[in-house]
Amino acid sequence: MEGGATGKKVVVVGGGVAGAFLAKSMQFVADVTLIDPKEYFEIPWASLRSMVEPSFSERTLIKHTDYFTNGRVVTSPAINITEKEVLTAEGRSVLYDYLVIATGHVDSTPQSRKDRIAQYEQDNQKIKASNSVLIIGGGPTGVELAGEIAVDYPEKKITVVHKGSRLLEFIGQKASDKTMDWLTSRKVEVLLNQTINLDSVSESEKIYTTSTGENISADCHFICVGKPIGSSWLQESILKDCLNKKGSLMVDENLRVRGKKNIFAIGDITDVPEIKQGFLAQKHASVVVKNLKLLIKGAKESKLSKYKPASAMAIVSLGRKEGVAQLPFMTMIGCIPGIIKSKDLFVGKTRKQLGLDPGTA
Structure with a gap:
């Protein structure tokens, strides 16, 4: 794998809409690892059409390696995080400089x-x-x-x-x-x-x-x-105090987890007060991509992009x-x-x- 020009390690946990778009956008900027229980990204708003027309799913189910060509994919659920690493169910430890949590809602779909x-x-x-x-x-x-x-x-x-x-x-x-x-x-x-x-x-x-x-x-x-929010794996982690009563991760205006300088959260897992929708998860991802690029370049905190919650x-x-x-x-x-x-x-x-x-x- 060709590492990003900076060598900074970015770990993305969750390969749904938010995580997939962020991993793709950062793959030539940093050394990116995507951790997801599945080997593919699924376009979620198209899943119901696939139930009446199964051949439709050939276009809506995309292997992570098809769009994320310059990074690592770890096909395993994340089970814990520390200040420096993400631990996976298969026993792997993945080091990070910046962490992005995008585990959305729990969905028991097949791995392959x-x-x-x-x-x-x-x-x-x-x-x-x-x-x-x-x-x-x-x-x-x-x-x-x-x-x-x-x-x-x-x-x-x-x-x-x-x-x-x-x-x-x-x-x-x-x-x-x-x-x-x-x-x-x-x-x-x-x-x-x-x-x-x-x-x-x-x-x-x-x-x-x-x-x-x-x-x-x-x-x-x-x-x-x-479906329940995909945050149960964080309840005994360093982020346990960053979860609200609903299980959402509390984030600041830059979409960083409250109180953490190098950990972001995007998509449905956040407490951003708006409807949880795919196109908004993409917007979260684009804001965090900007912020990661700025932080990697050593920009001042005041330069970071802010996310404004969307209207219904x-x-x-x-x-x-x-x-x-x-x-x-x-x-x-x-x-x-x-x-x-x-x-x-x-x-x-x-x-x-x-x-x-x-x-x-």
């Missing part, structure tokens, strides 16, 4: 790209073989999955059970209402203010009982609820051609948000940003 593609094929077979599908969770993941199945398999009976009083609670009421209208117009049944106790589920009987006692008959189910803005795709968008000044549903996001789910654009051919795997 091949196994992840196989997982999507299994999900697709499950959907194809079912006349009725239950989706548990009415946030962006549940809504997008319902939209994908409703458009590709309009003959299937889809039920969404959501514990909240409205869909897509992370954005405004108007977007929630428009989404509800879109789903019901496609015969998707939405049950609000209800939960399902998954411990009591008997898939063989194919009957699911909600918290209000309602019985739902479904051939299969998908769980689309929030989101596009949720509804199948292949439509979507719902909450923008700073308006909310819209239909083909325009669909043209922006739903056709390709920004996959070509993201591949291009990683220096890859946008159209082929």
Whole structure:
């Protein structure tokens, strides 16, 4: 490996959106090591399309070594950190001058790209073989999955059970209402203010009982609820006092972990007060790239870039051609948000940003 010109060691823990973009951007500036439990980066906002079209995942699952060509990849979970090193589950110790933590949310996906593609094929077979599908969770993941199945398999009976009083609670009421209208117009049944106790589920009987006692008959189910923050590995580390009650890492305006001069945190693991979204994780990465370059050059602290939390803005795709968008000044549903996001789910654009051919795997 050709080390960066400076020889400074930068270790990135987590190969999701934030970590992948940072590692790629820093690979010719410093001696970079990327630590991730998986051998690949996955474009997360495209994962639900892969469940209805498994071949789509060929473009959305990218081996770390395809975009990160001038550094080391350690395929193992990180389990602890000290003031100088990151320790991995396989027993490795990786020294750092600068550390960037980007472990996002916990996701138990397979280690190999091949196994992840196989997982999507299994999900697709499950959907194809079912006349009725239950989706548990009415946030962006549940809504997008319902939209994908409703458009590709309009003959299937889809039920969404959501514990909240409205869909897509992370954005405004108007977007929630428009989404509800879109789903019901496609015969998707939405049950609000209800939960399902998954411990009591008997898939063989194919009957699911909600918290209000309602019985739902479904051939299969998908769980689309929030995942825990990926910070449990830090709870006994030198950063244990930098975690807030929710498990997020507290950061300053430069995205450095509070009280630490050479440790940054980016993406979903941070306590930055904004919606946790992929494109914002990329913005975090770009700010920290600037700051790492400045620090490596020996610039003054006062020169460091500051990150300003973003206002609520989101596009949720509804199948292949439509979507719902909450923008700073308006909310819209239909083909325009669909043209922006739903056709390709920004996959070509993201591949291009990683220096890859946008159209082929």
